[in-house]
Each structure stands twice: as structure tokens, then as C-alpha cells.
Amino acid sequence: MPRGRLYPLFAAALLSAAYGPRALAGPYVPGSDGTVLAELPSGTCHADVSARRLARGRIDVAIPLAQFYLRQSRLSGDLRYLGYAEAVLAPWVKQDPPAPDVLVLQATLQQSRHEFSASLATLERVFTVRPDDPQALLIRATVLRVLGRYPEANAACEQFARLVEPRLGALCIQSLRGLNGHLESAYAELEQLSSQGWLNSEKSWLFSELGEMAIRLGRDVDAQRWFQQDLKLVPTDFYVRAAYADSLLRQGRSGEVLTLLQGYESFEPLLLRIAIAQRQLRDPRQAQSSARLRAAFAAETQRGEAVHRREQARFLLEVEDQPTLSLAVATLNWAVQREPDDVLALVNAAKAAGRPAAAEPALDFVRTQGLSDVRVNAAATASVASR
């Protein structure tokens, strides 16, 4: 609807008003004392509070405990663990000067919350003490890559590569080249890389990069093979499971998406894919999935956080049929992160909203960086044609 420009922040405010978090029914008294209200995931019992108190005085307790929480967050996709890690790290970050290991964990925490510039600033403090810290360099490369600052990310990767096993260094560098105009050759290099003797986490890194590159090359069958290999090793790799589901959705295999994601309904990014599939299948359960997603995004918007904006933009476009609002959210998202999926979210929303010009910043980025991605090409061509 030509209602003039909806300023993104205004739209975000509208969104939170429209989808205010609502309880499902109302408070009630359960029937029996034995009714189980919740199961507590590991490390979330009140008893663990004593370990946290101990961590306030002992760095040798604080660091493994914070690592435990960060790892739990990654494995379970649960943002609460980031808060627990933050609480454990807080007294040690305030120390003058803080230990570099503490700062590396702090930077990891910030990256997980999509606080990218804060994460980079924390890493700078690590580098003043330990300029050759491989972990810090790898996080720096990752953050810069998400921000679309490829030359700087590449510098971090090259420095990283001088410090670690050559194959890991190659993985860091080739993954970036794959975004930077050399997709074909980077993919070929990584395909030949042997992962023999690697840890599962290292193999998982390789498979997920290969899978994503194959997607951008338009080789969905190969991509799905890499994703399957990865999920066999690390079933909790939500990122890859989501990418796999997207690939199936693009091929119109919505039924398979529901099978792939069964049991993962409590993870919002995966629930988004479920809702899209349900919509395509006209499955009545879509209403419930949408209600849950709305509440989750509303709570996040109200808190002023931005972890799920890409998903929110897709939800508005692909489930809720709200292209104008989707474009507003995708524009906000583009200001924060610039991965191929972010390009796609903006281009698709702009096209649907009838404002192809709004996608120019992303398409400009694609041109200057030489990003090649069949999905973006298809969307952009259609977008130009409809102008």
C-alpha cells in the first residue's frame, strides 16, 4: 500500500504494539501436586548458584564455568545461558587489567548476542597483550565476515593460518574467498581438503562451509549431502539444520521440512521454517506456530535486541504477508549484519513491498564484493524485471 515511507524504527515500534506478548489463556491451579511444570536443563539449578559464588573469587573456576555456559548456549540454542556466562564473567571483566582469556570469552559472548562492534573492541584489548592469539583471531575473522568486511576478515584469517594446523587455516581463508568472488575455486579447494584426524567440531565447520557454498553455487543436492554429514556428527547444529530446511523449502519439499524439524519446535529459527512449510502445505497448525513466533519477536523487539531480525523479516514476508513491515525489519537487519542470507532477506522484502530501490544497498554490496549466490541473482533479476 502506498502509505509513503514507513521509517524502520517507527515500524519496529508498531510491530511491538501489534504483537505484544500475550499469555495463552490465564493463570490456573494445576490439578495435582505431582504435575511437572518444567524440566531443568543442566547447569540451571539453584544449587549451581554456589559454584557461581565460588567463581567470583577464583578465576580458575570462573573460566571453565563461563565456557560451560557458552557451550550450553551453543548446543541448546538457549539465550539464557549467555546471561549466566555474563554473570560469571562480570567481576573478572571489571578487573584492571582483565585476563586475556576472560576477554576472549567476553568477545565470544558479545558475538553470540550480535553485539559485533563491542566484540571487536574487546578483541582489540586481547591483541594488545597477545597479538597472536588464535582463538581471538578466529572470532575476529568470524565477526568481520558477518559484517561483510572481507579484506579485514581475510587479514585475520591469514594471521590465524600462520598459527594453526595448515588445513584449518585454509578452511578459514577459502571460506572467505568463497564469499569474495572466488566461489567455484574455493569450493573445489575445500572439497579436496581431508578432514582426517579432525575433531568433530572441526569437521562440522568444514561440512557447514561446503554446504553453504554448494547452496550459493545452486548445487542443492550436494549441499544437502554436506548438511546430512554434518548433522550426523553434530545433531544440535541448528544453523545447518536451518540451512538444510531452507534448501528443501526452495525445492518445494515442505513435507520433508516438517520431518527434518520435528522435535525442534522450541527453537525459534527452526520454528520459522516449520511455519513456512506449514503455510505452503495449508497445515492448520501454522496458526499456533505463528502465534509463538509473534510473541518471541515481540518480546525481543520490546527488549530492544536484534538477534533474530533476519528471521523476523522472513516471518513477516513469508508467513504474515506483511511486505512493508518486513522491508523495515530487513533494512534494520542490513545495518547490523551482511551475510548472504541478509542480502536475500532485504532483496526479497524490497521486491514484495514494491520498492526495489530499497534493496540497492545490498545489491551494491553484492557487486562491489563480487558475492556470487544463485539465490540472490534470481531474486535480483526478478526484482529488476518487475521495475
Place this chain on the structure above:
Amino acid sequence: MSTLRQSLWMTALLLAGPAAQAHIASNGFLSLEVDGAQVSGALELAIRDGELAVGLDQNGDGKVTWGELRASQTALQAYVLGHVHLAGADGPCRMGFSAVQVNERVDGSYLWLPFTAACGRVVKRLSIDYTVLDAEDPSHRGLLSLSAGGATQTAVLGGGSALRLFELDHPSPWSAFVEYLRAGIWHIWSGVDHLLFLLSLLLPAVLARRQNRWEAVPLAAPAFVNIVKVVTAFTLAHSVTLSLAAFDLIRLPGRLTESVIAASIIVAALNNVFPRVTEGRWRIAFAFGLLHGFGFASVLAEMGLPKGARIVSLVAFNLGVEAGQMAVVLALMPAAYLLRTTAFYRRGVMPWGSSAIAALGMVWFVQRAWG
């Protein structure tokens, strides 16, 4: 040190890739309703957060049961007394608790702890100090919904700024009325589609169709009656559907209403170029007006109707739409009336203006139906 380095390395690798963070972060819900010197409300915490705060799982089996939650009531009340402080002009309000209950939210079960707080004097300014879980989970926030005098304000509590002040006498039904009135006017003026539809129906109002030709009506009266009929029919129709949709009695997919609105412009405009309905255009206005009402409703849905002022806001929004529409009618129709005898109006504006409107309608239709 080497094992520490080793495990750091593994964490870094595990965390280096892009993460798909799933769950929403920890939120508590604090709802307060101020009535004179009395505040009644409830704090809702996820069972997990209650466990972290006071330890609900008494047998340590990793599950929290309703029996365990009930047994922890005193501890929970003490915790809330220590972490949620309400104060009015006379200082801290005295809190008293009722029995704990359970509330289901999209991300699981929440404990629901209702309370009342006596603040001594009529509360005009409420201070809230919220420090729930600040030591255990600094990312926890309290999502506040504060109602007073029919108006509701929301805020995010906790984090760096624990103490917050809320003025209660500012928001009033009147300010909601003005806000929604403005939104109505703004919507009709910025959304050209509704106006173009109405305009297409009004262009021939100063003319009459005789022997396949447009002729000027001789008197102001029939023109005036035509205009009133069309505007009234359009208004009635969209008021009905706007109200139905605003109270969630009917809901249509956005793409459908937007497409049909575009189609209505094409129909109304083409009817001027190739007249089919020459008498009783108000029927077109009424039929499509129903659909335009759903279009207005989608704007209202984005804004939401404030609790306690739903009817006032709905009426205000509708009045705003009417006012915006009347302003345009009053500005354009006298000019149309004066120009009605000219060839410019009958052979220029009527066919070519209408065709241009129809063309624009088609562009919108294609964009909305297939975009």
C-alpha cells in the same frame, strides 16, 4: 595451563561459526494496575527463573512440580519483597501476596504470583525498583505493563537502570482519542488508493448520463445528493468492516484485501470511461467500501487498540478517516461543479483522468496480487 588452553580452543572453534540462537532470553512479566492508593498486580517468572532465584526443585531430580512450587511460596514472596520495590509519594508501598498459580506462555510454564500493594496516598507517580535475577542472569528483563485510569504504558525494567519513575496522570482517553484521530487522517491522505477510488465515483456526480453522453446536471441539488449518497455509502460500509476487523471478529489475508482494493479502483474508474452503472453508483461505493474497511483495519492492527480505550480509539480512528475524506471532497467537488459544463471536464477529465486512475489501479493490482 595447557588443558585450560586446550578447552578454550575447543570452545572457540565450537563458537566460531555463525550461531542460530533459538530461545528468547529471560523475561519476567510485571503487570500492575493502579487504583487510587492501591496497586494490584502480579509477577510472572519462568519456572526456570524461579528455580534460579530461590530453588524450587526441592528433591533435586531436575524437575519442578506443582507441589514443589506451592511449597516454595514463602521463599518466592520473600524474594519478590527483596527484588521488586514499589513506592509512591509516601514512600514504599506495603506488599501482600495471594496464592501462587501457574500461567502457560509460548515458551513454557510460568509461576504467577499475585499481590497487592498499599501506597498510603493516591498514586500519581510510581517508582519501581526491579532487580530480579540481576546477580544470576544480567540479561533478565522485566516487561512491565502498567495500567492507570484506562491507559496502559509498557516499559522494560532491569539491566543497568533498576529504578524507574512512571507518571500516571499523563495518559488519558483524550490523548488516545487525538492520537487515533490523527492516525486516521494521516492514513487516508497518505494512502492514495482509498481517495482515488472515491474520486472515481465522485467525478461523474456533477454529470448525468443521457443518450450515451455525459451532460452537466443543471442544478447543484442533484449533484449534492449524488455526492452525499456515494460518500455515505462508502463510509457506512467501511465503518462496519473496520469495526468487525478491529475487534477480531473477521480477519482477511492482507494480500487479498489489498488486491481487491486495487481492483475496486479499476472498476470504479473504468465505469466512467465505459459506463455500465450510471445510476446508483453508491452501490459500488458500498460493496467495495466493505473491503476498504479491512484495509483500514490492517493499519489499526499495526497500531493496536489501547486497553481500556478500545472503543474511543476505534471511533477516533474512524472519525479521522471520515474527516480526511471529507476535507478532500470539500476541496475538490466545488471545483468539479464549476467545471462541469466545460468540455475539459466532460471529454478530458472524465475519460482521460479516469483512464489514468484505472491504469494506476492496474499497476497496484499486479504488484499486490503477484508481487
